[in-house]
Amino acid sequence: MLKSLCRRRLLTVISRCSSVQFTGQKGPSVPLITSPPCNASRRHGRHQSFSVRTPSFDKVAETASVSDCGHNVKIAWDNGSESRFHAVWLRHHCPCQECYSTTVNQVLIDIDNLPLEIKATGVRITEKGRVQIDWDDDHTGEFASAFLRKYCYSHNSLAEKKTSIKTSLYKESSLPCVKWADCEADEKYVYRWLKDINEHGLAMVNEVPTTSNMLTEFIPKHLAPLLDNTYGKIYDVIVMEDPTNLAYTRTKLQFHMDLPYYESAPGIQFLHCLKFDDSLLGGETIFVDMFAVCEEFRHTSPTEFKTLCSVPCTFVRDHESRDEPIHLLIQRPIINLNNEEEVIGVFWNPGVVGVLEVPEDDVADYYRAYQLFARAISNFHTKNEVRLKPGDLVAFNNRRMAHSRNAFTYGSGERHFQGCYVNICEYKSRLVSLTKKYGDVSTIKRVGNMDWM
The missing domain is CATH 3.60.130.10 (Clavaminate synthase-like)
Incomplete structure (x- = not known):
């Protein structure tokens, strides 16, 4: 328990101290944690939802697991809540340089070549509190915790967002x-x-x-x-x-x-x-x-x-x-x-x-x-x-x-x-x-x- 608590505090400190970026001239930008392997922190420039509160960096992914035969990924947050994401949703939002251009803020994924029944084959939390996912098309992507918290689409999350606007x-x-x-x-x-x-x-x-x-x-x-x-x-x-x-x-x-x-x-x-x-x-x-x-x-x-x-x-x-x-x-x-x-x-x-x-x-x-x-x-x-x-x-x-x-x-x-x-x-x-x-x-x-x- 002590080890888990220390790890949680370390992730919180890292997320608070990490540099942030704001991209795009139009539409709201939300600061996301930067990381060299995958530009998830800059990917948010494509998302134009103006209704969501700026994500709190106190909330980081505690555990993650693949469920429903790879069709979903479950993430437990350090505040006790849980989110579920479809593997296909995550794949379409992969922020790596191969899938998304941070230069022009546009999607690069060749949509018609993605498997129709894409599945997640593995998921892990990195030392910096990011969520790394493997899919069965031999692709790996990495998401900032804040990005996934912001765009959680559970019934409660969507209701809260709609109320705010x-x-x-x-x-x-x-x-x-x-x-x-x-x-x-x-x-x-x-x-x-x-x-x-x-x-x-x-x-x-x-x-x-x-x-x-x-x-x-x-x-x-x-x-x-x-x-x-x-x-x-x-x-x-x-x-x-x-x-x-x-x-x-x-x-x-x-x-x-x-x-x-x-x-x-x-x-x-x-x-x-x-x-x-x-x-x-x-x-x-x-x-x-x-x-x-x-x-x-x-x-x-x-x-x-x-x-x-x-x-x-x-x-x-x-x-x-x-x-x-x-x-x-x-x-x-x-x-x-x-x-x-x-x-x-x-x-x-x-x-x-x-x-x-x-x-x-x-x-x-x-x-x-x-x-x-x-x-x-x-x-x-x-x-x-x-x-x-x-x-x-x-x-x-x-x-x-x-x-x-x-x-x-x-x-x-x-x-x-x-x-x-x-x-x-x-x-x-x-x-x-x-x-x-x-x-x-x-x-x-x-x-x-x-x-x-």
Whole structure:
């Protein structure tokens, strides 16, 4: 027992003192123990799960054994817990230089030549606490204990990971703010801004210069490249004589999410107020958390909720009169779930709904669900209403938050916003990068990009 205790303490000291590396510019990196025989510690660059806590180096493999005729490997940890890994899972994740390139962070395994029924023939714990495995294709690989702890896929481990990334649904109105000058001077304020968007769905930057096209400088500098689309990288929201969109009128806008007719709708949307005359009445922007609406709708109208998850809506944008005509059309459900019935994506914009083309048995049920869901959005108990003033820049998650606008039909004057978008995955990449420097990646929540994790 004394010998085992000494060995355990030695492994703990080794794991704590070993050098660590962070690889890759995008996605979270988790420090793993380095070792010359096999680059398992750098292999983690391919794994993009942002939900898992940084593994504790106090937990090392105590014993390991082959089970189930070689189909599985069992590992007992020094904290008393146990993990089981399929031999095929381990083989596909082998981090050696033959199987994985640490230079480009890409898999080298020739997948079609692996045996279909790969088995482990041996397993041992090295002096440094690493797990070395032999397979029946005459291959040997070595894994860091921290890697296997992090990616343990037992029911309890997966449940814990999923709990950590669930979207924090709106319980009360919140519009956190940072100042433009602070973001320009210190990226910690940019991190705070992006983190607030992840947590609350939206956040503000105040005191932004009201220079036209300021977004083309500020957003790429601190976040990501602007997303080009049918309205260009930058668009003006202003009243026009011949509008091509209701946003270019004084009319009230229904709750909507922008550009759902794209396969990948814009992720983060930005609205920069250049001018908003005090003489104008109305024109406030209102936000609602669609993920929160969905969860309440699931509870109050379960049958209709299922209909919106299974019967596809048609989203369309048809600009025939443009110099470069646009014909964008896509069919998909309004509410999208993963394999565990969790909401991972929402698409909503009544203004660009096209002709419903579904089996006749679904038509009546669909329109009932569609209308009840619209009422649920309009009547949702928690909204965030803001009247932007010149110098305000509001950023919000277009894959999570729907927005609307009050009409401004009374009073004279001008209301001029400029807007743009960035890709949702580019946003998350930047958020992860900054979180690695200033926070904890386990606090990052889902962003509505259809990610099953």
